[in-house]
Amino acid sequence: MAIAANEVLDCKGLACPMPIVKTKKAMEKLESGKVIEIQATDKGSTADIQSWAKSTGHQYLGTTSEGEVLRHYLRKANPDEVKEDTKFPHTVDNVMLEKVLEQENTVILDVREPAEYMFSHIPGSLSIPLGELENNIEKLDREKDIYVVCRTGNRSDRASQILADKGFTKIKNVVPGMSEWMGPVEKFQGGDK
Amino acid sequence: MSNKVAIISSNGGLFDAYKVFNIATAAASADQEVTIFFTFEGLNLIHKQAHQNLPLPAGKEQFAEGFKSANVPAIPELVEMAVEMGVKIIACQMTMDVMNLKKEDFIEGIDVGGAMTFIEFAKDANITLTF
Numbered sequence: 535m536a537i538a539a540n541e542v543l544d545c546k547g548l549a550c551p552m553p554i555v556k557t558k559k560a561m562e563k564l565e566s567g568k569v570i571e572i573q574a575t576d577k578g579s580t581a582d583i584q585s586w587a588k589s590t591g592h593q594y595l596g597t598t599s600e601g602e603v604l605r606h607y608l609r610k611a612n613p614d615e616v617k618e619d620t621k622f623p624h625t626v627d628n629v630m631l632e633k634v635l636e637q638e639n640t641v642i643l644d645v646r647e648p649a650e651y652m653f654s655h656i657p658g659s660l661s662i663p664l665g666e667l668e669n670n671i672e673k674l675d676r677e678k679d680i681y682v683v684c685r686t687g688n689r690s691d692r693a694s695q696i697l698a699d700k701g702f703t704k705i706k707n708v709v710p711g712m713s714e715w716m717g718p719v720e721k722f723q724g725g726d727k
Numbered sequence: 728m729s730n731k732v733a734i735i736s737s738n739g740g741l742f743d744a745y746k747v748f749n750i751a752t753a754a755a756s757a758d759q760e761v762t763i764f765f766t767f768e769g770l771n772l773i774h775k776q777a778h779q780n781l782p783l784p785a786g787k788e789q790f791a792e793g794f795k796s797a798n799v800p801a802i803p804e805l806v807e808m809a810v811e812m813g814v815k816i817i818a819c820q821m822t823m824d825v826m827n828l829k830k831e832d833f834i835e836g837i838d839v840g841g842a843m844t845f846i847e848f849a850k851d852a853n854i855t856l857t858f
Contacts, residue, residue: 547798548798549797549798549799549800550749550753551749551752551753551756552800554752554753554756554757555752555753555756555808555812557756558756558757558812582753586756586757589757589758590757590758
């Protein structure tokens with residue numbers, strides 16, 4: 535299954551430092567929260583892209599490989615994403631979520647981008663990216679306990695507020711979410727890496 | 728934490744040029760503020776004519792082919808990219824005087840300065856490199 539990206543950057547055949555230089559330029563044009571796929575054949579690019587993401591604060595999602603071609607996925611961070619500004623009053627922590635995983639009547643709603651979900655998510659969780667939530671409300675059962683999760687608790691906070699506005703009452707925002715999730719995950723197994 | 732990278736470039740071969748400009752452009756890509764101080768043979772790397780055709784070290788001529796097949800960008804291309812990304816280039820006044828070189832002999836967009844110009848920038852740099 536292909537991984538969804540908003541932009542594709544072709545760096546195939548380019549040597550260091552070109553993949554990084556081109557990534558920087560492409561990232562400047564990308565909207566916050568969007569995902570870019572960087573295609574490269576430079577074997578050093580896997581380590582370089584991760585280091586670059588770390589030093590610039592953008593989110594490295596993962597890499598797949600197919601023959602000589604590496605596909606790196608990055609998500610452009612929002613400048614205020616790092617600061618935790620939780621407003622939705624009903625939250626649970628990761629430990630609590632792990633305890634209710636097996637319970638009936640529980641839905642785990644993952645509001646991250648599809649590419650983030652593809653690389654790693656909680657088994658059985660439902661993927662609806664934050665930006666598409668309002669158009670997919672009917673996929674959710676109001677009678678169930680809905681645990682909303684994202685990477686750090688910010689997008690899920692916004693999602694929880696959207697759901698509360700729509701009349702949902704059994705909503706819990708999971709804080710922090712996937713960035714520190716220690717429970718079971720389902721990982722993307724594609725590629726021959 | 729400072730985000731400055733201070734580099735001294737004092738050798739004038741093709742290998743030296745790649746070391747300097749690869750590190751500089753990578754750092755600039757990661758939003759670092761980069762200044763390179765070119766001194767002695769390092770001035771070759773920004774000399775209008777010389778930087779177009781830098782020598783490989785003696786006995787390493789066979790690597791010319793490798794640069795081509797690895798699709799490594801040419802030095803003038805890397806220099807242009809570095810300048811475009813805001814890498815600051817300082818040519819050493821003292822060396823220029825010794826070698827009888829003028830600012831016009833160098834690529835566009837450089838500054839000329841002395842050791843103190845570099846030290847002033849480097850004093851709170853987080854990374855300092857010498858090539």
